[in-house]
């Protein structure tokens with residue numbers, strides 16, 4: 131479990147010590163893939179990025195590539211029509227981007243979208259043989275800061291070189307399914323006392339009319355409507371950024387500034403993960419762990435929780451997460467009563 135306080139401290143340190151801007155002008159169509167990769171020492175095979183764009187026409191990869199290309203183009207279009215000004219990224223913006231120098235990969239992790247398993251896989255890939263089985267890595271170890279390198283740790287030229295030549299991928303999920311999943315995991319499980327204390331007590335203090343002393347003290351029984359009120363309350367984001375579990379992908383991974391080569395989806399996790407591992411050239415050596423749990427969204431979970439949210443709050447919540455819906459081609463949920 132990442133401690134939010136540590137994250138902020140880290141961010142503050144970064145902002146203070148290296149206030150450098152990343153000038154990252156990327157031509158969208160042809161990344162620096164055609165040339166020889168000097169950045170992967172001792173390897174003559176293609177980099178994942180080269181495989182994607184100058185593909186060997188491996189037939190079974192083609193159909194997967196076509197849908198990946200469709201998502202990439204849709205994202206690009208959505209960015210053009212919905213973002214006004216381009217801003218410049220600085221290293222602290224890149225702390226969610228995990229780097230694999232060995233295979234030439236960059237992965238932006240989004241909590242509640244199979245990120246534990248992706249971190250495990252990246253630990254295997256970068257471990258020089260110390261790990262071979264992703265599932266043998268305990269979940270908490272996968273989240274220890276420092277076990278994996280993030281792009282924010284590098285100098286600006288080193289960041290830009292990697293952004294140009296590595297395969298950048300991201301996995302996303304229907305925004306409200308992800309949000310409900312975060313709520314259930316962080317507020318309805320009795321073991322998540324750190325979240326109850328850190329966020330629950332505040333939510334109850336602010337958004338419950340006549341709270342029990344025990345609820346105020348422990349923050350253990352936040353309801354979904356209370357959580358929603360907390361999210362749409364303007365004070366919340368004025369005070370601090372959202373916790374990464376409910377922060378929008380748009381803010382965590384900057385998909386309009388970093389041109390992701392592969393946009394994977396939780397709803398099609400297995401084939402999409404396979405495509406990434408194949409591009410990385412490790413498909414035979416490594417399988418993406420899809421723990422017995424089904425990742426298929428029944429589409430009902432969020433609907434059930436939203437029944438208890440008034441149209442007024444539904445609308446405000448949708449506005450908050452609108453960019454994630456638009457950028458990743460998720461349609462407005464049928465159950466919303468905002469029209």
Ligand SMILES: *[C@@H]1O[C@H](CO)[C@@H](O)[C@H](O)[C@H]1NC(C)=O
Pocket residue numbers: 200201204459461
């Ligand atoms: C976007 O979503 C629609 C409706 O679900 C789907 O038909 C279409 O193929 C999607 N487009 C892309 C590029 O994924």
